[in-house]
Amino acid sequence: AWLHADAAGLAATLSPEAFFFDNSREALGLVERGDTATRRRLARQWREYDRSGGGLSARLSIRDLAVVPSGARQIVSYRALLEGLGAHPFRDETLVTDVLHQGKIVAHFAVRLLPEGLVRELDYSAYATENMPETETFYREKLGLGVPYEDEDWFGFWSRHAVFGLHKATREEDRFPVPRQANGHPSFWVASARKTHDYLVAQGSSFPVHPSINDRAGLDRQPGYLQVLATDSEGNLLLFTEYTGR
Incomplete structure (x- = not known):
């Protein structure tokens, strides 16, 4: 849903009061609360990427996936790599942690990894x-x-x-x-x-x-x-x- 810039599809994975933190692309307004505010935030972010016929012109890969049960919830963490394939290439790597309850994301944390260059x-x-x-x-x-x-x-x-x-x-x-x-x-x-x-x-x-x-x-x-x-x-x-x- 994210690569297809599908706000409705992505919102369906969030609880109504989901907590959303993401510093991968912005330095201000990092925290959102609720699926409606999160959808607005994502729509704003998606405008910064090159587009293709199917959504964003980018490739997303994940590794180091781990799932840890925590009572009635599950903690899912992974390392995500987003690579731009359009006219403005980029390489963004983030550490992501999602907390799920009854199949819905109740908290999402995405922290940008610093590049390895100078x-x-x-x-x-x-x-x-x-x-x-x-x-x-x-x-x-x-x-x-x-x-x-x-x-x-x-x-x-x-x-x-x-x-x-x-x-x-x-x-x-x-x-x-x-x-x-x-x-x-x-x-x-x-x-x-x-x-x-x-x-x-x-x-x-x-x-x-x-x-x-x-x-x-x-x-x-x-x-x-x-x-x-x-x-x-x-x-x-x-x-x-x-x-x-x-």
Whole structure:
């Protein structure tokens, strides 16, 4: 039913008050309660996938299946691998646990496994601005992004997948923001900043210093994280961050 994007068929497997948790595709609104809310959530998720004639253009496989009786209920767990077969290929792996009672799912937990490569996911995108209050008002009121969270010289707007951020910069020190240019950079969460740095060195990347982003070229240790600011082949800024907690 899931691969066929069959909301009614999938809802038939859920109890009316089913508890649903899934962080495989979203960072916000992870918990739903009840089959109606779960159907709406799944319909929203399915819109993000490529489609085929029979539903989603993807292949689903499971392994490590285990079923454990627990009184009148059964606990079913497995590892699921979803691979995109359409124009936008992907590979999502999750650990799934379902709790069943009288043949219906009463609780569903799906937790995304982190990828094995250096880059785990997009953490945020950040755009430089010289006027934080004015820019924050534009995005909050004119574009309707809501109320941001604040940090030092930073505003962040949560989305379902990552953070859209604004940070204070000055042209004199940072050489941006530059009028009529994007003035933005992505930040990626990585498993190891040192391994990422070594890879970037081997690829011929440069390591600039922009005071609003980093304090030193190459590996830049900050309280709680280790980061690397680099450039791609066209000179665009890319930030890679390992969260160390110290």
